[in-house]
Amino acid sequence: MSGSSVARYLLVLGSFAILEQLLRVANAQNQSQPTTDPDEARILNSIFQQWRISANAQWNISGELCSGVALDSTAFDSGTYNPIITCQCDNSTCHITQLKVYALSVVGVIPDALWNLTHLTNLDLRQNHLIGPLSASIGNLTQMQYLSVGINALSGKVPKELGLLTDLRSLSISSNNFSGPLPSELGNCLRLEQFYIGSSGVSGDIPSTFARLQNLATLWASDIELTGRIPDFIGNWSKLTTLRFQGNSFDGPIPPTFASLTSMEELRINGLSNGSSTLEFIKNMKSLSILAIEVIRRLTSEKYHLMHERDNLWTEVSKFSKRDNCIPESAIIALELKSIVLCLQDQIHSLEKKLLAMEKNLEDEFVSSMNKMLVMGGKIESLEKDMQNNFGSTDEKMVSMFKFFGDKFGGMEQKMLDTDKHLEAIDSLDKKIDALMTKVYNKKAFGKLFVIVVSCVLPILFAMIKFVIRNQGLNLPAIE
Numbered sequence: 001m002s003g004s005s006v007a008r009y010l011l012v013l014g015s016f017a018i019l020e021q022l023l024r025v026a027n028a029q030n031q032s033q034p035t036t037d038p039d040e041a042r043i044l045n046s047i048f049q050q051w052r053i054s055a056n057a058q059w060n061i062s063g064e065l066c067s068g069v070a071l072d073s074t075a076f077d078s079g080t081y082n083p084i085i086t087c088q089c090d091n092s093t094c095h096i097t098q099l100k101v102y103a104l105s106v107v108g109v110i111p112d113a114l115w116n117l118t119h120l121t122n123l124d125l126r127q128n129h130l131i132g133p134l135s136a137s138i139g140n141l142t143q144m145q146y147l148s149v150g151i152n153a154l155s156g157k158v159p160k161e162l163g164l165l166t167d168l169r170s171l172s173i174s175s176n177n178f179s180g181p182l183p184s185e186l187g188n189c190l191r192l193e194q195f196y197i198g199s200s201g202v203s204g205d206i207p208s209t210f211a212r213l214q215n216l217a218t219l220w221a222s223d224i225e226l227t228g229r230i231p232d233f234i235g236n237w238s239k240l241t242t243l244r245f246q247g248n249s250f251d252g253p254i255p256p257t258f259a260s261l262t263s264m265e266e267l268r269i270n271g272l273s274n275g276s277s278t279l280e281f282i283k284n285m286k287s288l289s290i291l292a293i294e295v296i297r298r299l300t301s302e303k304y305h306l307m308h309e310r311d312n313l314w315t316e317v318s319k320f321s322k323r324d325n326c327i328p329e330s331a332i333i334a335l336e337l338k339s340i341v342l343c344l345q346d347q348i349h350s351l352e353k354k355l356l357a358m359e360k361n362l363e364d365e366f367v368s369s370m371n372k373m374l375v376m377g378g379k380i381e382s383l384e385k386d387m388q389n390n391f392g393s394t395d396e397k398m399v400s401m402f403k404f405f406g407d408k409f410g411g412m413e414q415k416m417l418d419t420d421k422h423l424e425a426i427d428s429l430d431k432k433i434d435a436l437m438t439k440v441y442n443k444k445a446f447g448k449l450f451v452i453v454v455s456c457v458l459p460i461l462f463a464m465i466k467f468v469i470r471n472q473g474l475n476l477p478a479i480e
Contacts, residue, residue, distance in 0.1 A: 034089040036066040040096050043113045044085070051106045056081050066094035076100060076122070088119070095119035097143075103127040110149075115140045126172070127151040134173075139164040148172040150196060155179070158202060163188040172196035174220065184209045191215055198222040198244065206231050215239055222268075223247035230269075235260045242266045246292075249273075254293075259284055270294035 044065060048054060058081060059070035066087035069075040076086045076098050086098035097119050106128040115137035121144060130152040139161030141147075147165070150172040158178050162171070163185025170193060171186075178201040186192075187209025195216060203225040211233035217240060226248040234240070235257025241264060248271050258264075258281040265287050271294065282288060 034066075034092050034094050036064060036087065036094045036096070040117055040119070041065050043116055044096060044099075047111050047114055048083070050111055051101070051104075051108065053083055053101065053104055053106065056084065059084060065096070073098075086122075098122040100124040101128065105129060107131075110135065112137060117141070118143065120144060121167075122146040124148050125152070130154055132156075134159050134178075136161045138162065141165060142167070144168055146170045148196075150174040150176070152176055155201075158183055158200075160185040162186055165189060166191070168192050170194040173200045173202075174198045176200050178202050181205070182207055182210075186210070187212045189213070193239075194218045196220045197224060200224055203227065208233075211236065213237065217263075218242040220244045221248070225249055227251070230255055230272075232257045234258070237261070239263060241287075243268070245269045245271075247271060254281065256281060262286065264288055266290040268292040 044055075055065065056069075059065070059068040059075075061067040065085065066089060069081060070085050070087050071089070071094075073086050075081055076084055083099070083101045083104065085096050085100075087094040088097050089095075096117055099117070099120060099122070102124055103126065106125075108130065109132040110125070110130055112135060115135060118140055120141050123141070123144065123146070126148050127150070130149065132154065133156030134149065134154055136159045138159055142164060144165045145167055146169060148170070151174070153176065154173075155177040157180040158173060160183040162168075163183060166188055168189045169191055171189070172194075174196045175198070180202065181204035182197070182202050184207040187207060190212055192213055193215050195213075195218065198220045199222070201224065205228035206226060208231070211231070214237060216237050219240070219242070222244045223246065226245070228250065229252040230245065230250050232255045234243075235255055238260065240261050243261075243264070243266070246268050250269075250272050252272070254269060254272065261281075262284050264285045267282075267285075267288065267290070270292070279293070282291065
């Protein structure tokens with residue numbers, strides 16, 4: 001073997017050795033690559049199968065759920081992938097931490113298995129057609145931070161076990177068919193920053209335990225029939241920037257503690273009753289940009305002057321300081337506010353007076369109508385008694401009337417038949433006399449004279465006889 005051949009042989013052996021070593025390293029790496037927790041993978045696959053949706057190939061590569069974009073937390077909120085999960089992995093196992101099934105027209109209940117994905121921190125099931133109750137097993141998701149089941153058809157009571165999710169930052173149950181009060185246990189969610197319960201179906205007073213929600217920045221609670229007074233402790237939510245209390249049934253004034261809400265940017269309140277409110281509390285709301293308040297009690301001009309002290313908020317309000325009316329939008333063009341609705345006392349009282357007047361008129365008309373009906377009823381009753389006295393019962397009356405008219409018309413019919421017979425006899429006699437007259441007329445001159453006289457007299461006589469017969473035949477007795 002030459003030296004060059006030996007060199008080639010050694011080079012080939014070295015290449016194979018290097019390739020073998022690389023394969024060993026690759027296999028070792030593959031064996032150490034973390035995979036999705038098998039229980040969680042089974043649960044998610046069963047849920048997707050029940051909801052008839054499928055995983056995206058960008059994160060379910062070769063059947064491995066926690067792969068591809070599922071390992072990139074930024075992809076979850078990008079909106080590019082739906083449905084989508086996000087995973088967090090340690091040395092050997094990946095856990096599903098985020099799940100989004102948004103607006104995919106999913107129909108049915110939330111499978112109980114979902115509540116066993118205990119590593120979830122973000123669950124977004126908004127805008128589907130989910131029905132049934134929200135299970136108490138939701139309390140298993142103790143690592144949950146962002147939970148949204150809004151815009152579905154969930155029903156039943158809001159589970160008190162939500163109070164076990166003490167790391168919760170955002171909760172949305174809005175636009176559902178829940179019933180009953182808000183659970184007081186939600187006051188344990190001390191880190192809650194955003195709370196959306198508008199049109200959720202809940203009702204009743206705001207629990208006193210909510211006073212502990214000091215980190216709350218956004219509360220949307222419209223159209224859910226909240227009752228009682230607006231709690232004073234809301235004034236202690238110093239981080240509150242957005243508050244919507246519209247379409248509820250609150251009683252009493254806006255608490256003066258609202259003056260402490262200096263971070264407020266959007267404030268919407270209406271439906272207050274039986275209380276006197278002022279707008280003095282907005283004096284310190286330097287960041288307020290949207291204000292919509294319906295105040296039932298009167299706001300005096302003093303409050304307008306108070307508003308006018310806010311140079312960057314009010315510029316033309318002084319023009320309307322003597323008007324206890326809704327401030328027109330044209331008056332706030334130069335204001336920092338983007339939107340404002342202030343409904344004051346006089347306008348509401350004017351409407352109340354009109355309604356009372358209408359109610360009084362309707363009541364008077366109703367009473368008058370009732371009196372007329374009573375009078376008419378008395379007349380009808382009197383007429384009925386008279387008819388009963390004259391004809392007895394209704395059946396007897398009808399029989400009596402038919403018999404009475406039957407007898408009368410029966411007699412009239414017979415008289416008319418007799419009259420017709422008389423008239424026929426007279427016509428026959430008339431013809432015979434005419435024949436006789438003809439014979440006499442042909443024989444003698446005296447006969448001719450007699451015929452002429454008789455011809456003049458007899459027609460008159462016959463006409464008189466017919467007239468008498470007809471009158472006697474139709475002379476009906478008067479009906480009593």
